[in-house]
Amino acid sequence: MxxxxxxxxxxxxxxxxxxxxxxxxxxxxxxxxxxxxxxxxxxxxxxxxxxxxxxxxxxxxxxxxxxxxxxxxxxxxxxxxxxxxxxxxxxxxxxxxxxxxxxxxxxxxxxxxxxxxxxxxxxxxxxxxxxxxxxxxxxxxPLKPDIPGIEYTIVSDDMFHLREQPKRIVILGAGYIGVEFSCIMHGLGTEVTQIIRSDKILRGFDEDIRSTIQDAMQAHGIRILNNSQPTAIEKTPEGLKVYVKCDDGHGEIVVADAVGLAATGRxxxxxxxxxxxxxxxxxxxxxxxxxxxxxxxxxxxxxxxxxxxxxxxxxxxxxxxxxxxxxxGGKHRIMSHENVPSAVFSQPEAATVGLTEAQAKQQYGEDAIQIYRAKFRQMYYTLTGKDEKTLMKLVVEKATDRVLGAHMVGEHAAELIQGVAIAVKMGAKKSDFDATVGIHPTAGEEFVTMR
Missing domain, CATH: 3.50.50.60 (FAD/NAD(P)-binding domain)
Incomplete structure (x- = not known):
């Protein structure tokens, strides 16, 4: 035909x-x-x-x-x-x-x-x-939660077309889109409150990444209401009133300048x-x-x-x-969905490839996994007076010495993990990392010096 x-x-x-x-x-x-x-x-x-x-x-x-x-x-x-x-x-x-x-x-x-x-x-x-x-x-x-007044919010798509900068904004959702926009708007000078249903942001990411970014966001001045969810949004002369219910029964009203951002999935x-x-x-x-x-x-x-x-x-x-x-093209191949690197462009930035610590322990057994972790202040911050922490982490299978996952929080995390992802994809061992000479002084050398 x-x-x-x-x-x-x-x-x-x-x-x-x-x-x-x-x-x-x-x-x-x-x-x-x-x-x-x-x-x-x-x-x-x-x-x-x-x-x-x-x-x-x-x-x-x-x-x-x-x-x-x-x-x-x-x-x-x-x-x-x-x-x-x-x-x-x-x-x-x-x-x-x-x-x-x-x-x-x-x-x-x-x-x-x-x-x-x-x-x-x-x-x-x-x-x-x-x-x-x-x-x-x-x-x-984008998906908006079904709550009264949700029509007054905007989704992430609309952020790029706001005619004026909101002085106060509420971010709904704990995923990477919500986290990134919380950090963006805070950096641009907007007062940010982020409302999340669980105790931590970024479900599905390694626990160390989740904790390190959330602690830093709060230290920078972003207010995170965890174990909470919005129940209604009301438009008033003072702005958008977001009614919040917490798991402990506590209730709160957060007022946004002119917009509430729904970042609760797609x-x-x-x-x-x-x-x-x-x-x-x-x-x-x-x-x-x-x-x-x-x-x-x-x-x-x-x-x-x-x-x-x-x-x-x-x-x-x-x-x-x-x-x-x-x-x-006559070239039979499939797309492998294993060891796909990804990043969260938050402040601080995060990037990851491979299994999280929890995933590795679930898949191989807790006693079969060795964790290598380093947390330090990068050289750049030594003269700034800021206590910004960088996290680097390797998840290794003991029996084979194979690196199952690599995770980082800190400056240029995405750029660094992109290179590390090649090694993880190729099945590199921890001994291969150890045998690699580091570039000094860099943050990246920590990946090859962790013990």
């Missing part, structure tokens, strides 16, 4: 675009549907604008710390409008790049919503197209795809796929956040390229 396309991609985010371009490189005729801006969450509402705001938020500390090195005090004030405009101008620039990349790859772009009609047919606006293979890469969207964008019409299995709101990103319908595939495996942009890109390599 002849189809309009060899591959049709639904979703123009990082995963969808990477897949489309890779397939086109192999000579496939590719179409792609995207109703919104190209680049998806990462470029438009996530990684890129958020990291730019992280950079912006750190200048006040740099100004202050410079005095320990002999620089005179700096009086500087944030121009919120200028900062937000610059951030969004960069997003616009990247959107143009994505458009040119698709054009150069000869991928046909459809600017509309797409839904499945049958296993080989996609309806895009008023047009129907057919494809031999279909890839779903629609990502996810869910896949699959409601309007017509998956049920074509027999694509969905479990717990996510598309079910095998190791080749294949759904229950043999010619339909899915990658990225809509599959809810590991919701990271580089993972979606790798999943998509592995699919294209296998289906169109």
């Amino acid at each position: 002849t189809y309009d396309f060899d591959l049709f991609v639904i979703g123009g985010g990082s995963g969808g675009i990477a897949t489309a371009r890779r397939a086109a490189e192999y000579g496939a005729k590719v179409g792609l549907a995207e109703f919104n801006r190209l680049g998806g969450t990462c470029v438009n509402r996530g990684c890129v604008p958020k990291k730019l705001m992280v950079y912006a938020s750190r200048f006040p500390d740099i100004f202050e710390e410079s005095q320990g090195y002999g620089w005179s005090p700096v009086e500087s004030h944030l121009n919120w409008e200028k900062m937000i405009t610059a951030v969004n101008n960069e997003v616009d620039r990247l959107n143009g790049i994505y458009q040119r990349m698709l054009d150069n790859s000869q991928v046909q772009l459809f600017r509309n919503y797409a839904c499945l009609v049958d296993p080989h047919t996609v309806e895009v606006g008023d047009t129907k197209v057919t494809a031999d293979k279909i890839l779903i890469a629609v990502g996810g969207h 869910i896949p964008n699959i409601d309007k795809l017509g998956l049920e019409k074509v027999g694509v299995e969905v479990t717990n709101g996510s598309i079910v796929v095998n190791e080749y990103s294949q759904t229950s319908q043999e010619n339909i595939y899915a990658v990225g956040d809509c599959t809810n495996r590991i919701n990271l942009t580089p993972v979606a890109i790798n999943e998509g390229r592995a699919f294209a390599d296998t289906m169109f």
Whole structure:
């Protein structure tokens, strides 16, 4: 049978675009549907604008710390409008790049919503197209808790479009998005209160990472209400009143300047795809796929956040390229979801790869695991008068000496763990770390000197 396309991609985010371009490189005729801006969450509402705001938020500390090195005090004030405009101008620039990349790859772009009609047919606006293979890469969207007054809050996507800087903000949620925005807004000069349901932030991360970051955030002046949850939000002349209930029965009202940020998770964008019409299995709101990103319908595939495996942009890109390599390049490979590094761009920053201490003990047994840990003040802070701690940690299997996990909290944690992740991915042993000569003086040398 002849189809309009060899591959049709639904979703123009990082995963969808990477897949489309890779397939086109192999000579496939590719179409792609995207109703919104190209680049998806990462470029438009996530990684890129958020990291730019992280950079912006750190200048006040740099100004202050410079005095320990002999620089005179700096009086500087944030121009919120200028900062937000610059951030969004960069997003616009990247959107143009994505458009040119698709054009150069000869991928046909459809600017509309797409839904499945049958296993080989996609309806895009008023047009129907057919494809031999279909890839779903629609990502996810923020989830708001169901409480009275939640309509007065904004989600993380909206942070990049606030016309004015809030003087007071409430962050709902203990995940990495909530943690990062708490630190960003605090660094930019906003009074921050973060409300979390459990006793610690960053569930799923290593306990030492969770404790070290939370202690530092509180020491910096961020107020964290743990074991608490909002029960209602009321709009008043004084601002948004957030009614909070604590596990111990204590109640409290926190007033936000003009906004409460809901950062309580994301869910896949699959409601309007017509998956049920074509027999694509969905479990717990996510598309079910095998190791080749294949759904229950043999010619339909899915990658990225809509599959809810590991919701990271580089993972979606790798999943998509592995699919294209296998289906169109004759290079059969799968995306390994083991030892995927990740970072939290908080203040202090954190990064991790491999198993946490708890995961390793659960998987191998408590007596089979050796923990190496170092906590110290980096040289940079010795002249600043600040007691900022860096944490480095290795989780090692005793029997094989293999490093199962590496974790860090501190300056440039993400940059350092990116390199360490290569070693962990290759199955490096603790003795390999020990045999590596450190670069002195650096924080990174602690990874090869821990005993």
